[in-house]
Amino acid sequence: GQQVMQIPQYQHVQEGEDFTTYCNSSTTLSNIQWYKQRPGGHPVFLIQLVKSGEVKKQKRLTFQFGEAKKNSSLHITATQTTDVGTYFCAGEGTDKLIFGTGTRLQVFP
Template structure:
């Protein structure tokens, strides 16, 4: 079945440093979504990518979808303490979304 791998599992950064999490699928995806889950909270939708090679930006966040539609990345520039949380990618081969294990971002002030 479809597998979505996400690395790294944890990332510690100093406030102001950059952060990147990577998502890789075993199969070609229809689209990919990114979510953020704060400690003790629920996943919150960030963005959806559909087209091959697509790049989208949200303020300090940059999202990319690979040319082969099998990988994606989220990059945060100049992290802030408010960026703390676990970032999940969710890819779909058919109509069933598969979430990665997530990357937990810890920002040290």
């Protein structure tokens, strides 16, 4: 079946350092979504990418969709303690999204 994998599984950074998580699908996606889950919280939608090679920015967050539409990345510039949480990508499946395995980000002040 379709799989969506993310790397790394965990990332610990010093506040101010950059962070990147990568998402890879076993099949071509029509779109990809990113979610953030704070510790003890629920997933919250961040953004959706649709076009091949698309790049979108939200303040310090940069999202990219690969040219082949099988991979995506989320890059955070100059991390802050408020960035702590788990970041999930989610790709299209039949009638439902397939969530990636997630990357847990810890930021040390």
